[in-house]
Amino acid sequence: MTRKSFVFAMATGAALVALTAIGSWAQHAEVPHLGGVTKAIAVLHATKKGGDVHGKVTFTRTPKGILVEGTVEGLTPGLHGFHVHEFGDCSSDDAMSAGGHFNPTDMPHAGPHADKRHVGDLGNIEANEKGVAKIDILDSALSFSGDHSIIGRGLIVHAKADDLKSAPAGAAGDRVACGVIGVAKGAGMMSGSAPAKK
Template identity: 40%
Template sequence: MKKLIALPLGLMLLMAFSCKQAKKEAEETSEEMEQTVEEVKEKIKVETIKFQMEPKSDSNVKGEVTFTEENGAVTMMASFSGLTPGEHAIHIHEKADCSSADGKSTGGHWNPTFQPHGKWGDEGGYHKGDIGNFEADADGNGTIEFSTDQWCIGCDDETKNIVGKAVIVHQGVDDFTSQPSGAAGARISCTGIIQ
């Protein structure tokens, strides 16, 4: 009789232990999944900032610039109106200060790695702000899209962080060789990248 009572009691104890163990394992798995989800969210975090461009140097050039950071890369999309038809240079400058009428309050090109001016990706060097040229059509409208993993929005790496900088559109074309700025001419539109 004692064996018969002990058997169900043992089974009950074994089941209780198994349930507790299963619950503990489920909780640990749940915590691991939550941590993995947070890590994935951090990796695919999307951040977007958008700014209006304002005319400078007696121009009528207006526009909008959007920066989106996703999966470790920043994409700049910009559209403009009021340009003269043809090519225009666009750069990131070192200060988010568009207060002067000629846009020179933004300082020089953003160049945190102290490289010579050049075309983006050139082995001879280039500024982190050396975006390049884009085309305006016969109606004075132009767009540009540019993407790089060498920028970030608000990160701690000052050689990548674009916050606190300015976007400048120039009247002329960047020749990619003249130092320090590519002889692109007057600054005709400006926006500060302030988050």
Template identity: 40%
Template sequence: MKRVLLIIILVFISGCQSSDETSRTVNMYNSSGDMIGTVQLTEGDGGVDFKVKLEGLEPGYHGMHVHEYPKCDQPDFTTAGSHFNPDGNEHGLMHPEGSHLGDLPNIEAAPSGLVDAELMLPEATLKDGKKSLLDGEGTSLIIHKGQDDGVSQPGGESGPRIACGIIAKDEKESTETPTDPTNFNEKQEE
């Protein structure tokens, strides 16, 4: 009887645990505030898996990085800070001494402007810890106009930031539209 009760309790506890720590949907916005798609983040065996579904990008390769702050203020998204780099490494997936934790492979937009890609960010996590994308207030995901060359410092010469999405502990914050600083006073009054 005790064994059956224990099994029922364990099943109940595992069924009630939230998947908030193991997945996030990040809405991506361009500098005009238009939503251009989503990125689904899921805790994987060796890191965080990214399923990227975007539209409206210029055809070709674009750098994509996790940045250190969960801020996507338009139009240039500089409030997102630098690349997420808890270990203090150099930039670039091809750098011989290791890369920023937030350095992702380039994504490729088809001639139609669509991106449908699956990437992996090794060693990153959505759980607690130094390498958590949700540590503190969270981080952000930035897409750049050009291709990341994989070695140039500090950011791969990938050009201006053209899209941003917030990776936040609170899933609701990951789906909010970015802030337009020209409307800051209006938003404060609401």
């Protein structure tokens, strides 16, 4: 190997190490120049078996955890399993492409208030007689950074109630709606910075 080739190889290796370190840091830390993500959003669309199910759910960082708020319409009246899934992939017509429940700590399936649960276990939402479910959940297990980050993951509504105990998904039945959790517009701006002009 020539001296020039050796120097090039060393430089390339150093660059790869640096990129790996940066990627690891970004996964486990807030991004200072963005002030950290403060809000995310998921727009839910019906699966093949979901009929007219649709909705919008926001996730807002608070000192006590992530506040999950929104509305889902077109449901059958009653309880419906509501979970964060491991992949932000709603491409298949049954939403199985979103994978299983988001479970980075390898815990059993349970309800949202259990000591041991999937991070993605948000329990149930309840639709009224008009098929509309209002969501208002505060969850301390969810995060916008680190191993528990829900950014880029899937949000699923199921056809039936989650029994909060059966593995792997609470016997909640078909997936009737799917959405991808993404950073909301203006939610990562540096503290004190002005919003972009229209």
